[in-house]
Amino acid sequence: QQQVKQSPQSLIVQKGGISIINCAYENTAFDYFPWYQQFPGKGPALLIAIRPDVSEKKEGRFTISFNKSAKQFSLHIMDSQPGDSATYFCAASMSAGHNFNKFYFGSGTKLNVKP
């Protein structure tokens, strides 16, 4: 059973546009939701993360929107740039209990920003 479902699988956006990637989760015990960015040949790098006590978090051009009742969260990349072209993964984890710090990742979204 996939704990975190991510869509779309791939995304093409024009330079300057808004990229939106969506994720949904099942386990209500999850309380930490990071987004990772991965370039070819590299490991994932933490981009931004949110906890369910806030509905939105913004860092520069990157924003996470969180809907606890719908068990969904999304990543918005404003003013998308060709350098943002990468694969993005959402993830979920619990900050307590026997599954502490065990991350469940989505299947990834390959973003291509056209110049």
Added chain:
Amino acid sequence: DAGVTQSPTHLIKTRGQQVTLRCSPKSGHDTVSWYQQALGQGPQFIFQYYEEEERQRGNFPDRFSGHQFPNYSSELNVNALLLGDSALYLCASTPDEGFGGYTFGSGTRLTVV
């Protein structure tokens, strides 16, 4: 400050062989987790080590085993390799105190032929 270091970067093995992958965590981190990332997929949790013991494990067979050393570095061992074990193996470290995202290494690309 060096991040997470993994070796080797690439490896080709034959079915049935055994392989050992190595990881040095980021300075100040004492918890190491291993993930398997198949091509085009998200990372899948293999297991996590803390204080030289396996603290939790994902849905991987016993062919996958690990070890953590007193200096917090870690090894992932895979026995009786199958073609399906071909993947990018990622090591991630965190400090045990507090909670936050992982720091990942660049991974070891394992190809089983």
